[in-house]
Amino acid sequence: MPFTREQLSAINKIPIQAPVAVNYLGLVSDEQADRRHHGGHLKAVHQMPTTTYDKLNAEFDLKLAAGLLGENLITTAVSDAVDMSESTVCIGDIYQYGDGDDCVQLRIVQPRRPCYKINDQIGPMASNRNIAAWITSQGIAGWYFQVVKEGVINQGMPVYLIKRPYPFANLQTLWQLTNQKQPVSADVIEPWLAIDCLEDSWRKALAKKIKQT
Secondary structure: OEOHHHOEOOOOOOOOOOOEEEEOOEEOOOOOOOOOOOOOHHHOEEEOOHHHHHHHHHHHOOOOOOOOOOOOEOOOOOOOOOOOOOOOOEOOOEEEEOOOOOOEEEEEEEEOOOOHHHHHHHHHHHOOOOHHHHHHHHOOOOEEEEEEEOEEEOOOOOEEEEEOOOOOOEHHHHHHHHHOOOOEOHHHHHHHHOOOOOOHHHHHHHHOOEOOO
16 A cells, blocks of 8 residues: 555555465465565564564553554464563474464564664654664564465464474574674574574674674
């Protein structure tokens, strides 16, 4: 749809009830207007924690609803389950959505980097403050999945963590390392560089943090 700066954008998402097929490029009924920076097999599905909206609404005195930041997947913890957020998910995690032959399996490969479109989208409601920069400083922009198994995703289906090869690599720590201004010991960074599924731009950002001795 028409957006700011005479551009098109698909940032506005709305909840849907019908099942959606998922292939290696993501949800087949979803779209991205800027395919240079969005979409592709390493940004196939974007999940946002519900806590991000809670924090934004509290910080900027807003009443934002899920979907305004462009994500196309949200989960809700039930019973005593741990909610999915940057502090509880890790690079390399594989989550299964649904059961049976049509289930979808998704691997976390990178956090999302907020861009100026978030400011254009909700900045005017927050006295034009730089919301994208605030989200980056907090490390709460959600994450991108790579599709491991194609299938069908539907509202209300169960979600399971089926593989966690890098339990140290939670996204909260990744953001802290990349946002840190001081150099970081190679002993801290090198295990991250060994993660084969970590998206390359994040690997390069981490490598630049290594303290030279």
